[in-house]
Amino acid sequence: MSPVIGFVGTGNMGTAIIRGLTGRGSLEFCGTDLNRDKLAELKRDCGLEPLATPNDVAQRSDYIVLAVKPQHLRPVLQDMSGHLTEAKCLVSIAAGIPVARLREWSGNACPVVRVMPNTPALVGAGVSAICLDDPRLSEAQKRQVQDLFTAVGAVHVLPETLFDAFTAVVGSGPAYVFYFMEALVESAVYLGLPRTQATDMVLGLLTGSGKLAAESGEHLSVLREMVTSPAGTTIRALVHMDRQAVRAAIIDAVETSYKRSIELGK
Ligand SMILES: NC(=O)C1=CN([C@@H]2O[C@H](COP(=O)(O)OP(=O)(O)OC[C@H]3O[C@@H](n4cnc5c(N)ncnc54)[C@H](OP(=O)(O)O)[C@@H]3O)[C@@H](O)[C@H]2O)C=CC1
Ligand SMILES: O=C(O)[C@@H]1CCC=N1
Structure with a gap:
């Protein structure tokens, strides 16, 4: 069965990843955003299933891509923590927010991957850094997250200590x-x-x-x-x-x- 990839936030970067992934493999997408028009567009163009809240996304998805502004992330994660299980995987693209903070805010409920993509992902020419330091990640989860971002460009697996540098050079x-x-x-x-x-x-x-x-x-x-x-x-x-x-x-x-x-x- 193909994994369900859920997006919390379908703004500039969330949309770039969803559109970049569309048609590149058997993936199911769902997502939520405060802006319902964006969801309707992504349903029409990419087959994304629109959901009402981040909690719905957490329940429905195997991989939950957190694509809201860093400042909005804490309440979203605290709210959804009750819907997360060990078998799920959080994928945060938020600039600056370390894995330790993501784990804390999500109540340590599931493994966490930190990714820093860039907008050329929209046309399959992104460059992303991926941090796979969380020891709870299974090999299948590591592979799936790398595959997701490889589908929209080049992927560099980096230790978290280099993420701020990568963000400043390549993310921005x-x-x-x-x-x-x-x-x-x-x-x-x-x-x-x-x-x-x-x-x-x-x-x-x-x-x-x-x-x-x-x-x-x-x-x-x-x-x-x-x-x-x-x-x-x-x-x-x-x-x-x-x-x-x-x-x-x-x-x-x-x-x-x-x-x-x-x-x-x-
Ligand atoms: N833009 C870029 O080039 C890159 C961005 N990033 C990271 O990606 C993340 C998103 O950035 P970007 O796409 O530019 O930001 P946007 O503001 O374009 O997108 C964020 C979206 O999330 C929505 N949102 C906010 N709160 C919630 C919520 N509680 N539930 C559902 N949706 C919500 C926002 O709605 P509303 O607008 O109504 O608030 C908005 O549509 C950031 O953390 C950023 O650091 C990483 C790499 C590159
Ligand atoms: O400007 C920002 O904060 C985000 C992160 C990297 C690119 N855009």
């Missing part, structure tokens, strides 16, 4: 990439290119560069040097970025995100 990462892309589109428009074409060009630039980095086997620095002709156009831009300490600003920004992830877990 798509926003940094889109921010950079927006800035490139603005530059193109500033220099006279039509916006629609500029957007297509920047999309191609990012996709092509990512593909080159993934397939060439070359170090990123070598690939950057290949573009950078002596006294040419590229070096002018790169030296400007170095003078503006863009690299340091990026490192500082990611560190700020990392600290926020730690703060969310307190």
Whole structure:
């Protein structure tokens, strides 16, 4: 029998996972959300069974994916703890919240997996970290959760100590990439290119560069040097970025995100 995957919260990330998983294997989905319109859409598009409350999801599911904001998680878990059994598995994607806290809030009722996905899961190109440190997890549960996220992208099994770093770089990462892309589109428009074409060009630039980095086997620095002709156009831009300490600003920004992830877990 196919396992039932239940979602508590079908917002941005919950929806990205559900849509990414749709049509990729024999899974049954159910879910709940305060916003009933989202559930109706997911029923129509993905066959998700809409349920009234998180407790209904806990009762109906083998794997319960917790996809509400970290700040909303405690009451949800405390409320559903009476409906959890050893055979079920909690899968939390909430940023910052450690396994120990998840276990405490759920009354230690069942094993817990912590996952940090990212939104490209929507198109099968996510990158997720999975923490399988809970000793109560069965081999079948470990495999099932890895399979779930492998179906929507790459999976890295990580110890929990590295989760805040992963969250800051990869969980939040798509926003940094889109921010950079927006800035490139603005530059193109500033220099006279039509916006629609500029957007297509920047999309191609990012996709092509990512593909080159993934397939060439070359170090990123070598690939950057290949573009950078002596006294040419590229070096002018790169030296400007170095003078503006863009690299340091990026490192500082990611560190700020990392600290926020730690703060969310307190
Ligand atoms: N967005 C992202 O890129 C990523 C997010 N995450 C994590 O995923 C989780 C969800 O984030 P995101 O999807 O962005 O957030 P959203 O706010 O988009 O989604 C959360 C959804 O849960 C609903 N909700 C809140 N409380 C309840 C409840 N008691 N019962 C049922 N539904 C409820 C919200 O309804 P309402 O809006 O009405 O409050 C909302 O629709 C967070 O913990 C975040 O840290 C992890 C990786 C990436
Ligand atoms: O911004 C956030 O808190 C969530 C976690 C990672 C991506 N989005």
